[in-house]
Amino acid sequence: MVRTFTKLNYFILFCKLLFSWIASYFCVSVCGIAPLNSKIVGGADAVPGSWPWQASLQYFGKHFCGGSLINKEWVLTAAHCVAGTSTKKLLVSLGRQNLEGKNPNEVSRRVAAIIVHPDFDRGTMNNDIALVRLSSPVPFSHYIRPVCLAASASVFNNGTGSWVTGWGHIKEGELLPFPQTIQEVAVPVIGSRQCNCLYGVINITSNMICAGRLDGGKDSCQGDSGGPMLTKLGSVWIQSGIVSFGIGCARPNLPGVYSRVSRYQTWIKSHISSHEPGFVHQSSSNLYKPHFLVKRKLH
Numbered sequence: 001m002v003r004t005f006t007k008l009n010y011f012i013l014f015c016k017l018l019f020s021w022i023a024s025y026f027c028v029s030v031c032g033i034a035p036l037n038s039k040i041v042g043g044a045d046a047v048p049g050s051w052p053w054q055a056s057l058q059y060f061g062k063h064f065c066g067g068s069l070i071n072k073e074w075v076l077t078a079a080h081c082v083a084g085t086s087t088k089k090l091l092v093s094l095g096r097q098n099l100e101g102k103n104p105n106e107v108s109r110r111v112a113a114i115i116v117h118p119d120f121d122r123g124t125m126n127n128d129i130a131l132v133r134l135s136s137p138v139p140f141s142h143y144i145r146p147v148c149l150a151a152s153a154s155v156f157n158n159g160t161g162s163w164v165t166g167w168g169h170i171k172e173g174e175l176l177p178f179p180q181t182i183q184e185v186a187v188p189v190i191g192s193r194q195c196n197c198l199y200g201v202i203n204i205t206s207n208m209i210c211a212g213r214l215d216g217g218k219d220s221c222q223g224d225s226g227g228p229m230l231t232k233l234g235s236v237w238i239q240s241g242i243v244s245f246g247i248g249c250a251r252p253n254l255p256g257v258y259s260r261v262s263r264y265q266t267w268i269k270s271h272i273s274s275h276e277p278g279f280v281h282q283s284s285s286n287l288y289k290p291h292f293l294v295k296r297k298l299h
Helices: 007-030 193-198 260-269
Strands: 054-059 062-071 074-077 090-092 107-116 129-133 146-150 161-166 183-192 210-211 228-234 237-247 256-260
Touching: 007 074, 054 074, 062 090, 062 237, 062 260, 146 260, 183 193, 183 260, 210 237, 237 260, 256 260
Parallel strands: 146 237
Antiparallel strands: 054 062, 054 090, 062 074, 074 129, 090 107, 107 129, 161 183, 161 228, 183 210, 210 256, 228 237, 237 256
């Protein structure tokens, strides 16, 4: 029997399509907006609410890696942070300003699941990306919001201005001092060809993106791993990279290496069936202007 569409059927179909479009638009319109971030140049301590998607991954109550909130119940991080890690005793903290002392805007969740990219290679650090599902959704506020993700085929040209945030070491072997306030640093993107030349025998793949100052001094460091590298498009912050690896911290001619988020849109969407993260296409360069401070990552 052939089904006949009535006006009611068409109306219901229209409503479903409209709702789907509104939901998709709402997700993109919410992501990447930091109402309390009026940043133009950098400083050491970030102002509360400047980076509302920043997550602290904690094991037995101790921070060990960063991450970024991409919707109400998923956090993006580095595979090397969570590969082989049990969800037990693992906690994700959001809305946090300091690792020590009071955090009035903090919301914490247990971890329901960890999804590591199936092609993650710890030897080469290729495909260093993972998803962490929270035990329950978190409420959005000025201090807790999702970041937008770089969509497939996004371009981040050499010199594109970027920001990296986290609670990692302020330089090699030097811990972040009390009360361990979240740090921020601005660094320019380094082209893949140049980065490959700088790293020599270490292969910088197309799944990676490099950033840092060639004269050193500005970088992410141990403890920042898994956290976001971001660029701003208008009023929207887009995550272009995930802190992955490097040699030392902020050394000259050795920029930080990050997982290139735009390469993983299909993989991310394949695991998140509802409240899809906001993906934004970046095609123009936002050239770096030198000001700022220090940092660097797990090496």
